[in-house]
Amino acid sequence: MIRIKDVTKTFGAIKALDGVSAEISAGSIYGLIGSNGSGKSTLLRIMCGVFLADSGYVEIDGENVYENSKLKQSIVYLSDEQFFLPHSTMNDMAQFYKSVYRSFDMVRFVKLTEVFGLDPNRKIATFSKGMTKQASILLGLSVHPKYMFLDETFDGLDPVVRQLVKRLIAEEVAERKMTPVIASHNLRELEDICDHVGLLHQGGILFDRELDDMKLNIHKLQLVLREETPIDALSPLNILDHSSRGRMHTIVCRGTTEEIDAVILPLEPVYYEIIPLTLEEIFISEMEEKGYDFKNVIF
């Protein structure tokens, strides 16, 4: 379990993190979202012991991570900018990881290089941007870490590889209870893998919730009411957003399907359908409800 408590970090006059607190349960896939400069990378670097928080602390499994080499044996951090030893090949890097991580699995490394189709004897400096990203991911996965911090990891990956990586991460979570924390500014990349999300904005976490809870409790409806049914009949719904085109109403509202049905079905609408919301739509709704202009937060 990762506990982040009142973490503050400033870079000169810039306050990158301002009293950030969060808890990430073991075995969950945590999506850390936020716009550029919101403090995602800084928080990840504090979580993996690269940076020291000015105040507050990060505990992983009850231990402070900074300068804790024993704890860090179970942590892999994949930066948004990959670093490899100069003039090294994948095999060189594997040897390096093996000298550093006791849990580094050479068999898995070989297998993953085959899966990703990377030549282990080729100089990494000759790899494309996407290939270097793959290289860092497969090296990290070969460690079998308990915690994996991924910073904008899916950027630069083609859709096939992206899905492959997501699958591998999901496997690690399922089989080894790995806890990945994935930082990204792209909501669409996280919605099909994360089960928990936190939104960082201006150095603080605005939002921290289970994705399923969010999806279960917010819905998008499309319905056409009978002519004699007044629009006020929908007022029992906890409406977050309402738009209409002709007699077709599109409503985003809070509540379970049962609660919504209990309001809508007695009205005997001409047409009624509950449409699943994307993560992005959920965030838009949630944030607008909190009074934020969501487009300025995420995009």
Added chain:
Amino acid sequence: MTLKMSFSDRMSSRGVSISYVSFTIKRMWPAGLLFFIIFFFTMPVPAVLSLSSISDPITYTDYYSSFIPTINGIFMFTSVFSAVFAGCYALRYLQSRVSINFYHSLPETRLSHYTSALAASTISYILSAVINELLLIIVTASAGFLKHEMFSLIFRGFGACAFYFFVFLSITIFAGILTGLTSIQFLMTGYLVGILPVIYGCVMLILDDVFNYFDISSLSSMNVYAWLTPIVRATRAIDSITGIRKSEYRLSYFIFDLLIIIGLFIGSYYIYKNRKSERSGTPIIFPRVASFIKYTLLFPATYILGFIFGEIGSYGWLYFGFAAGALLSFMLINTVFNRTAKAMFVGFKGLIIYFVLFITIYIAINAGTLRFIDYAVPQASEIQITADNRLFTIKDKATIEKIRDQMKDFNKDLKDGKAVPSNYDVSSVEKGLFYQISVDKYNNDEATRTVSPEVTYINAAGMKMTYDYYGINYSYFSEIFELIRSSENFALQYIPSNTEVEEFTFYAVTTDNMLDDYGTSQHEKDHIDNEAGHNLSSIYLSYGLYKGYYEDGDYKHFDPIRLYGAFNVGDSEYFNRVSIGNIDYRVTADTYGTSSYRYRSNTMPLYFDNIDSILSLIPYKDENSKIYGWYGYGDDRVNFSNVKKFLGSSLEDYLNKLSLDIGSIIIVNKTNENMVTITDKGDIAKILASCASVGYPSIISDFTVTHPDYVVFINYGTGEQAISCLTWLLADRVGDISDIIK
């Protein structure tokens, strides 16, 4: 349950991972390879080339006394380079945001990273150096030159170079921890090594510039710089240890540098622990350090450019140079520190404050309103006051006070040389003390006779500040000498020709070989035992070739002290003689107090043109003596028990051996060109009692204790064997012999 831990586990538990350290060491191979190549082409390869030269084969002496010391000197240079390169190479992971995110996210502590960097740097150097040292030894051995002393020389050279490798490595590592870019780390290393001597030099230049009589040489000796930069200490170490030339390397330097190594290695680690990873990639990690560096660089840059422009002439150019130096260096430093020219004026207010402060202090010093130097002169009671021109000593305060009073008048009579600042008045230097007068300029022309005394003040730190007065009219100065002569402490430094010698020791000079040039001289004393020394000294004294005089134009000067000049030979012949050792002498305690320092002791090299007979008497004390290999003698030296003749060992004995009587004395009156020849023994005795010592320096004779009108020639022996020595009549005794010299 007993839990067994491997060494690796134990080290890991203390924060150092052995596997990580060993991997880092392996990754240092490019640096190690570079060092190996450099050492290879500067150590074994030149040795092979030198030894394999058929037309001009190198001798053991050349190899020992010249080649290996040169190799060691180069090795010191390459070691310093290696230290800086290794330090930068090993810490390059710290100097990039991308790499530091990677390395510091690894399950390694800062201690582990730091230890790895140090170990990798050290091993890459040591391994390369040791292999090449071994190759050098093998090459040396293959030529048959690997003797004990040769091995010792190589080993000592390696020790000195390795030691200073660590000194410079610790500085480079320290620089690396303070900086966030490798290029800046390199520059910072240069800054740490060089800033103190640069600032000190600038301060000296300012003092020299502002205080016309400030003697820069008294404060800027290499001894001072040796404390300010390890470059000088490293140079002295290798010079001293490997004997390229005699050099002052002190134990205190070693201790100081050892403390630097320990202090910087430990200090760097603790700074590293507090070093913010996010600052990597920025030139200077700690903003306060950046400010400190900026302004310590601004100072010399400001002054040096001002100094350059000031050479054009006017004060306007000087201050323009100051402004240009401050502004340009400020802009340059800001650009480097911020990596963009857009930031060249960041902190401009600070520059303005600095420049106003600089100019204010400079003007204040120049105007004499800030006399911190003069104020630093201690109280009279705190100094041992002397007026000393090396021939007389004044200790009583009353006389010194009088001298000080006189000195203030000299300011008004300065004729040439540097002008005294208008606001400078010796008498106003309340804590200043008249310490030294030496006369170094003298003109025979009475009308323009001037003297140039020095006045030395000592500040609280014991530092000497010497003010030179040029061209003071002799008439003013003569009063000073009257004061000196009237002092109860005044003692005429007069050395009678039969001065007793208390100590007269011989020591061999290990590799002194005058056949080549001065550069081969070494003065490592290798005292032989007393009996051998006495015997050899005696042989020297009895040797027929020495002569107790030296020639100066048409004159032969008798000078028992200047034995080193006692050869009536030309330069080429002189240098073709071989010095086999030195003789030290020291006058007796009774004579010591009344002798000028220059006569109290001396060292005289022994030269013989028939060297073989003497060399055969020099015993081999140990293997070290075999460095006389040039002479080609084996171990079958003649034992000193074979020496039949013992002729004594003192200078007095030597003088007695001359067996020359004074035949005549000629006194020349320069004023009326009258010459009197005295042969009467009684008159000769009176004249001798009224003369200054033979060899008495003529430089002060005319205005101190001797009469300016008379020159005395004392002739020892007769005919062609006669030796003349020059001296003067004591001024206050001329009256006693007026009837003889009339």
